[in-house]
Amino acid sequence: MRKTILTAAAATGLATLALTGLTAQDGTTPGAMDVSRVTAGTYTTDPAHSLVQWSVDHFGFNPYFGIFGDVAGTLTLDPAAIEDATVDVQIPIASVAVPSAGLRDHLLRPGADGGSPDLFGAEPGMARFVSTEVTQLGATRALIAGNLTMNGQTGPVVLLTEFSGAGANPMSEAETVGFTATTTIDRSNWGIGYAIPMVSDAVDLKISVAFEKQ
Numbered sequence: 001m002r003k004t005i006l007t008a009a010a011a012t013g014l015a016t017l018a019l020t021g022l023t024a025q026d027g028t029t030p031g032a033m034d035v036s037r038v039t040a041g042t043y044t045t046d047p048a049h050s051l052v053q054w055s056v057d058h059f060g061f062n063p064y065f066g067i068f069g070d071v072a073g074t075l076t077l078d079p080a081a082i083e084d085a086t087v088d089v090q091i092p093i094a095s096v097a098v099p100s101a102g103l104r105d106h107l108l109r110p111g112a113d114g115g116s117p118d119l120f121g122a123e124p125g126m127a128r129f130v131s132t133e134v135t136q137l138g139a140t141r142a143l144i145a146g147n148l149t150m151n152g153q154t155g156p157v158v159l160l161t162e163f164s165g166a167g168a169n170p171m172s173e174a175e176t177v178g179f180t181a182t183t184t185i186d187r188s189n190w191g192i193g194y195a196i197p198m199v200s201d202a203v204d205l206k207i208s209v210a211f212e213k214q
Helices: 002-027 079-084 101-107
Strands: 041-045 051-058 062-068 072-077 086-092 126-136 141-150 153-168 175-186 202-213
Touching: 079 126
Parallel strands: none
Antiparallel strands: 041 072, 041 202, 051 062, 051 202, 072 086, 086 126, 126 141, 141 153, 153 175, 175 202
16 A cells, blocks of 8 residues: 555656646746747637637626637738738637526527527527738737627627737647737627626627637
């Protein structure tokens, strides 16, 4: 038994050392908020580390949050010509995650008797954002205007976007850049009007995306 315990302890120690070696990187992180690290090219999302957080006001009491994951898409970027950048990303609505199983069921519930659903409905299609214009605000910020298609309807959206880091991913060795973005949309503009105003029409979006160079 003692030998087994010692062997397990040794294995745990080695695993800890290996993890420490991966995460410590001599006190630094692989990515840094340094725009000089960004190179021109075409990038695709790292879906495992790209997500959209949404927030609505619930009954006037408090904000309620949820997340869409597995964001997929492309970014074409030249640091010398930021305003020529293009973004095209898709968000799988069916990936919606919330703490309440009952709410998730309601979000994806089909309409009664073949009618329209209250919210997204069963097997919702992808949401898609395609940029139409980029306006640089400084070394690390930009406004990205574009069209959001969701629930079969398309409308304009402007994202306040900020560069958050660049470097080589230690796991994939891919040249990676990261961005965050915020915006607010009225869900009724995309045909989702259930429970307004008890649940706010306005939806705050916070976006975090990692792109890997191809």
